[in-house]
Amino acid sequence: MDEDEVRRRLLHLFKARVCYRPRFGYWELRPSPATPTDTPGLVQPSTTPLLDATLLLDGIHSRTEQAVLLHTYSPVTGERLCIAATGTRDVRLRRELAFTPTAVDRLRRSPLDSDAPGLVMLANLAGHDAPLREDLRQIRCAQVALTESPLPGWILVSVPVRRLPGAPTVPGAEPRVVAAVSILAPNHTQGDPLIAYGRLMHNAVQAAIESSVAIGHHRFAAAVAA
Incomplete structure (x- = not known):
């Protein structure tokens, strides 16, 4: 040929x-479809599966073809915890994670001020009148954070999530930041694509929350609580 x-x-x-x-x-x-869909050790074990949150991550991954992570935080330990991930079957990503096991541990669980997912939550957890460091003030203003990831040669682009799609909520409650959605991408991705990632994730998160069955119908929330 x-x-x-x-x-x-x-x-x-x-x-x-x-x-x-x-x-x-x-x-x-x-990799073939028989390849496991998750990366062992990357996701913190959770007993609360959120179908709508999974659909949100899958939707972002299908549009970016990058790994997408969902982190929440522990107010007790001050750590961010990875509770869901998709797109981790990428051959290059799996290979590099296999050679850097410490990166898997740090992507799964790290202090809030370590990198983008923790910082974007930290910037929004403080009250609006509370003084903030300049970097956190800029993150809260932009509602997006970008840092190097624990995996060398990769970056994290993160946006805050005020309500987890699919999680029951109390009607009329003030929404607080409860999580962060992040794209894990090779760091040669620069300039406009990063801006586009932030905008795409903002729009996807908002659409997922507004269309969530659990949030849109209080009877469902009451049934879950019962």
Whole structure:
């Protein structure tokens, strides 16, 4: 086959998500569907599955093709905890996580002020009249945070979540930041794509909360509480 035909066939496989391009001129097959969908140790064990939150993460992943993480926080330990993740089947990501087990531990659980997901929650947990460090003030103003991730060569772009989609809430209660949605991407992604990621996540989170069955129908919340 000539070069044009090879390129055409490779692009066809790329569009079908059979392969991907880690960098220019290189192509790799994606893992088979039999590959586990999660990365062992990345997600903190939880007894409260939230279907709507899973749909939110899947939707962001399908539009960005990047790993998407959901963190909440512990007021007792002052840590951010990863309670859900999708898109972690990426060959390159799994390989690098396998070679950096400490990064898995730190992505799962770290102090709030460690990186973007914790910082974006921390910036919004303080009262509006409370004095903030300059970096937290800027994060609260922009409602998006960007930092290096615990995995070398990757970044975290995070936005706050005021209500977890699918979680029962008290009608009329003041919404507080309870979580952060983050995109974990290679750090060569720079400039406008990062701005687009923040906007995309804001819109997706808002749409998921507004359409959540658990939040939109108080009878459901009452039934769950009972």
